Amino acid sequence: MTITSKFISLKEYIPAGSPNLSHFSLNTKEINLEDSNDVLVKNVWISVDPYMRARMTERKNYLPPFDLNKPMLGAAIGNVQKSNSSNFSEGDIVLSENGWRDCFVEKDTKLKKIENINLPVQTYLGPLGMTGHTAYIGLFKIGELKENQTVLVSSAAGSVGSMVCQIAKNLGCTVIASTGSDEKVEWLKNQLGVDHAFNYKKIENLVLHLKSLAPDGYDLYFDNVGGDFLESAIFRMKNFGKIIICGRISQMSATSPGEGIKNMAHVLVKRLTIKGFLIFDHVNDRENFENDMNKWISNDKIKWKETVVQGIENAPQAFLDLLNGKNIGKMLVKI
Ligand SMILES: NC(=O)c1ccc[n+]([C@@H]2O[C@H](COP(=O)([O-])OP(=O)(O)OC[C@H]3O[C@@H](n4cnc5c(N)ncnc54)[C@H](OP(=O)(O)O)[C@@H]3O)[C@@H](O)[C@H]2O)c1
Known part of the structure; x- marks a missing residue:
């Protein structure tokens, strides 16, 4: 059966600046089950994530650049159609x-079955997926979050940030x-119950604003954006205090x-810990996360x-919208 x-592919690398639709193309290819461990899967939900921007440059990163003109990669959830x-x-x-495509054939060892599902399946790309896990590991394992601390979160209405806010509130x-x-x-403010939320685009002096919201300072800053915000938080x-470097979205397309950072003196004098982490190092540490x-x-x-966003053909637009802040919570493509 053919x-x-x-599938969506990248046409050229984007060394700096913002991606646009002309960098991507929609293609087709014939697929069929060939080997004894092949499985045919129809994708239903595809995740687009900020880290994918780094894979669109030719520079070495913790993951290799996407291959040009081949199906791009990323987390996806689908249904098995046929299995050898x-x-x-x-x-x-x-x-x-095997995201960024509507269906694919893959070796069984590359697939993870999701069982005992009592939530919408796409939850396994969000709260119970990589982004929820990132929030949990970042707060507890990297940041050693304690009860009653004062926590600052950037990109707080995003997929990771909204989990960080609520986990910290739960403590x-x-x-x-x-x-x-x-x-x-x-x-x-109204649904997730944070103590203060603000639109950073409307703030003239971020340092003074952060001071007005927590005059005694912050125990923990969960940094999703980097750049000037990080310097202000320091x-x-x-x-x-502890600063968890989770992401640097404000810098990802920088030219x-x-x-x-010009205020490293504060890091020294306040004896701050600044620690980066990648969730890929913690994939086998999921038990406490899943239970909690x-x-x-x-x-x-x-x-x-x-x-x-609906349709595989609109996955590039979904990715651009994510970088431009059009998402609330997890950005997903439904096939
Ligand atoms: N360390 C890890 O292993 C790991 C794993 C997953 C994700 N991450 C990182 O965690 C962060 C959040 O990821 P996510 O998947 O949850 O994405 P997200 O927060 O759901 O979406 C990205 C958000 O970034 C914000 N943004 C875009 N440009 C910005 C700028 N110049 N300054 C400030 N905010 C900007 C936008 O929201 P606004 O409307 O608020 O601007 C946008 O909605 C990203 O930096 C990502 O790379 C790290």
Whole structure:
């Protein structure tokens, strides 16, 4: 049985600056089951994530650049249509790295079956997926979050940030959330219960604003954006505060390296810890995360939103929208 698969590929590398639709193309290829462990999967949900921007440059990173003119990669959830493998049957729900396409044939060892599902399957790309796991590991394992701390979160209405805010609230912390629109501010305050939320685009002096919201300073800053925001947060950390470097979205498409952090004296004098991490180093450390997240979800202690773009042909637009802040919560493509 031969099937035509539609996929998105990158046409050229983007060394700096913002990607646009002309960098991507929609293609087709014929696929069929060949080997005894081949499985045919129809994707239903595709994740687009900020880290993919780094794979669109030719520079070495923790993941290699995408191959030009080949199907791009990323997390996806789909249904098994046909299987030569005894480990998978028709109808199984599987997680793969074969996103950016509507269907594919893959070896069974590259697929992860999702079982005992009592939530919408796309939750395994959000709160119970990589982004929820990132929030959990970042806060507990990297940041050693304690009860009742004062926590600052940037990109707080995004997929990772919205989980960070709620996990910290579940520990009785005071949470100050920064985001890029008034609609997101409302959601953070009224639905997620953060203590203060603000639209960073409207703030003239961020250091003074951070001071007004938490005059005694911050114990922990969960940094999703880097750049000037990081420098401002350093000014307002408490002694022995912890900064978790999760992402640097404000710098991802930068056309120059910028000036760097000018207030390292605060890092020294306040004895701050600044620690980066990659969730890919923690893929086998999911048990506590899954237990806690499932418990919080059942007790209505975690809420989430999805921003859904329809159709594989619109996956590039979904990715551009993500970089431009059009998403609230997890950005997904529905096939
Ligand atoms: N370390 C890891 O292993 C790991 C794993 C997953 C994700 N991450 C990182 O975590 C961060 C959040 O990822 P996510 O998947 O949850 O994405 P997200 O926050 O759902 O979406 C990205 C958001 O970034 C914000 N943004 C865009 N440009 C910005 C700028 N110049 N300054 C400030 N904010 C900007 C936009 O929201 P606004 O409206 O608020 O501007 C946009 O909605 C990213 O930096 C990502 O790379 C790291």
